[in-house]
Amino acid sequence: MSTPPAVDATRLRDALERLVAVPSVAFPGFPEAPVREAADVTVAVLEEAGVTGIERVDVPGAPPAIYAHLRAADPDAPTVLLYAHYDVQPGGPEESWTTPAFEPTERDGRLYGRGTADDKCGVALHAAALAAFRGEDGALAPPVHVKVLIEGEEETGNGTLSKLVAADPDRFRADAFVIADGSNVATGTPTLTTSLRGMAVVDVTIDTLEAPVHSGVAGGPGPDALLALSRLIASLHHDDGSVAVEGLDVLPWDGAAIDPEEWRAEVGVLEGVDLLGTGPIADQLFVRPSVTAIGIDAPTVDTAANALIPRAKARLSVRLAPTQDPAAAAQAVIAHVFAHVPWGAQVTVAEGPGAPGAILAGEGRVAEAAARALESGYGAPAVRIGSGGAIPLCADLSTIYPDAAFVLWGPGDERSRIHAGDESVDLADLERAAVAEVAFLVDVGAAGR
Template identity: 35%
Template structure:
């Protein structure tokens, strides 16, 4: 199998280069045609491997048309288990082009890394699926369903409708989600936990119209200052989330060195870390709250005026195993009961997605660990991921008997969603081998 991988890998790396060249930004209507082109391109690649491949879409709950998704099936093997391989073909916008060191849609290899938008998230995941099926060929011992969606980066709005409409052809005994991360470059991992996410929008009002800051400043605090106080109240003196009843653990299975965290996050010198407990636990098994949007008057348009109204949006990462809707309700209650100086606080709940806890004792999880260890040549570890993959709960709801495992090819240097996104080439090769080994092992479980 390793010899087949060595022979096939140059063409697989070229395939990833072609994926990078398609700006399949699902959040931008200007790239709608590119998202379509991406789906068709991937359909052709899986069809070339002998799979029955088609592009499908469904309508989301709000009535909007979903983005194109690929569904492909290998020739049926009677009596063999079925494995669903998941990835997504849409990508994030590139942001500030000036912050990239190269054209984000022209893949560039530097040493052991390939750079470009989608080179890792999730073009690498697609390449892993193509690669594992390529090197197994006619020796594939299981039935495989490939499901590659086109709207993961915008929250998969039609995902539930898609699963409901196509549950028969997506039904599987094992679901492999390849959209996560490894522990380090050269050190593979099984994702044991994912935090959930709950979002709220907060409106803060202090007056019915703007007034002069010289005439009324003092007794009347502006809505920006009030908002800042309210946000600050969400954290205790250590920087832990102060909202009660959200759960969490201070301990993690692995140690995340502080210097590595600082380098990966690009923290400014002298900034202290917030929170208590193991560093990894603060990001994996404890709640966090981030301000992801804030409406205020720009400095360039500043005037001596007290702002009467301010709006901001919070993203709360919830503890694995905690109901995100219940956690969201506790956040709402906290905000309403901590209004500084009696300001009018209105909270609108937005999305709430569940976290994930792997069944670490399942035969599939153990087989995944064995496959990763064999492919990389070093022991795989269990890691949590601070981010969310909310649609996993949809998989578990619609396919309650399926065993779901989460893995990936990203690493702390990937810069997913940021400039100069990149993928370790050696890890990509190992991930392809690991998935092929896993498919082989699943056949005998």
């Protein structure tokens, strides 16, 4: 692989700070003007990098997507699509931030602010990588055909962009998709994400009484709905914490391992509290199912009356092996629920929105080029991990383009606190990620189709 051109670290950081300063939250109820402003800043950042022919693609009911198509000198060169998103999660409680969420601030080599790691850093590093291919005349001369696609509503989970791509697949077709919405396992450790878990959601409602009944009158023989729901939730796991629902896929994992004690500290497991399940932590997080009760509707302690509860409801969030069909998984959970209802209680279930998982570029020419590029950028061998969270767009694109390869990476790390207060990115790793992306484009271009 030839020596890749250099990245302008100052321009890279400036672009990220300008993007982070815009509170581009695309959820309903938040102002639309900052989201439109973030789209404008995204266009400006790309134009300053030398990208021409930028289009604002109308996405029905959503902020515009930003799109550009740059052609290499060689018409037979492969095509690489670079993806990121300019919308962010809400800032959240002010007290969770050391400095304001939308005032980018450097501390100890890290840039803090909402979107620094998820995912305005992706926009900035794509722009910086493309700018490295500017010639003396200011025109870009990338070694591959490049398509740029920046989304404005990824965090909402609406999936509108996937529908847009599916409606016009030739426009967005590529040999390789680079999704800059991943993270490294640790600062300075270059990481390729090669699998994504999917997700299913099931709401379960238990009814046992026509109305609340005083516990002194009915306590004992009276069937309390909250107790029934608690027993039902407990049935979802074996005593060791492994999932008891039958019919959920389990895959082998051969990527990087996770040290249990380091993971305990990272997640904040309290001293003396056991970890759940069996087998290696990485297997459980990346290629096995999990079931979590993420919410319960029942009286709060402060407002509780001394009475049996007639109705209780829980939302079950199910993470799935990358190969699992979300609808089939939801039906497996529902079957388990009906088979384990205690005391003849009445049960109502509702299936929520699901998301498929995906197997990404773990091997093959593109994966090898990505691993070499990461080692070139970071000066250390790349490791492979899975993602316990779902990224529906990756799964959708892999379905629309089954012959394409997918590279999921990004400069975030174990300290980035994505979606939480004090979100941050390591500035040195941000530059390394941009250098790696330049090296990847050069490598793919040199290899040809």
